Amino acid sequence: MIRDTDPDLLDKYYNGIGKVAAAVGQLEEAVIQFTAILCDPPQKPLVIHKKMLLRGMAKNLLTFRKRVSSKASESNYKKLEPLLDRAAELNKTRNEIVHAVWSKMVDANSGETVGVARSRYVFDKNLLEAKWDVKTPNLAEVLKTADDVFALVAEIEKWFQRVWDTDDRIVEWRMAKNSN
Numbered sequence: 001m002i003r004d005t006d007p008d009l010l011d012k013y014y015n016g017i018g019k020v021a022a023a024v025g026q027l028e029e030a031v032i033q034f035t036a037i038l039c040d041p042p043q044k045p046l047v048i049h050k051k052m053l054l055r056g057m058a059k060n061l062l063t064f065r066k067r068v069s070s071k072a073s074e075s076n077y078k079k080l081e082p083l084l085d086r087a088a089e090l091n092k093t094r095n096e097i098v099h100a101v102w103s104k105m106v107d108a109n110s111g112e113t114v115g116v117a118r119s120r121y122v123f124d125k126n127l128l129e130a131k132w133d134v135k136t137p138n139l140a141e142v143l144k145t146a147d148d149v150f151a152l153v154a155e156i157e158k159w160f161q162r163v164w165d166t167d168d169r170i171v172e173w174r175m176a177k178n179s180n
Contacts, residue, residue: 023149
């Protein structure tokens with residue numbers, strides 16, 4: 001629990017949670033769009049885009065990773081790998097933030113706010129049981145997660161724009177695709 005008497009603290013957390021969800025939404029859309037752009041005929045980018053919308057982020061990151069590794073030079077792919085690893089980490093953090101129960105804690109006698117708590121069950125694959133996690137990140141951590149995701153989206157977009165026009169393998173693939 002985060003102890004704080006601010007009666008609006010839970011709403012501030014809800015705003016932060018929404019910012020995290022929106023940031024990861026932008027990340028997933030970038031991953032889906034770039035994967036679809038790199039599809040081979042007869043696949044249609046719009047069909048790929050629609051299919052990927054129905055899958056989870058982890059699977060979409062894997063699909064993007066495979067698509068880029070088959071199209072881009074090894075050196076450019078290696079520059080993207082740490083960004084995709086970071087995307088997977090941030091998506092895990094997003095899930096910990098979004099898929100939890102957030103509660104305002106109030107004093108039973110006075111009714112005044114005393115803090116905010118987060119709880120969620122986590123499945124332990126080794127023990128094959130669920131454990132109750134009550135660790136509550138502070139608001140700054142939640143907001144930093146959103147900011148980190150937005151910054152990562154910008155890095156991935158910058159990477160894609162650069163390799164689209166300069167990576168020899170992608171340029172060659174584009175020219176072959178357009179000549180058909």
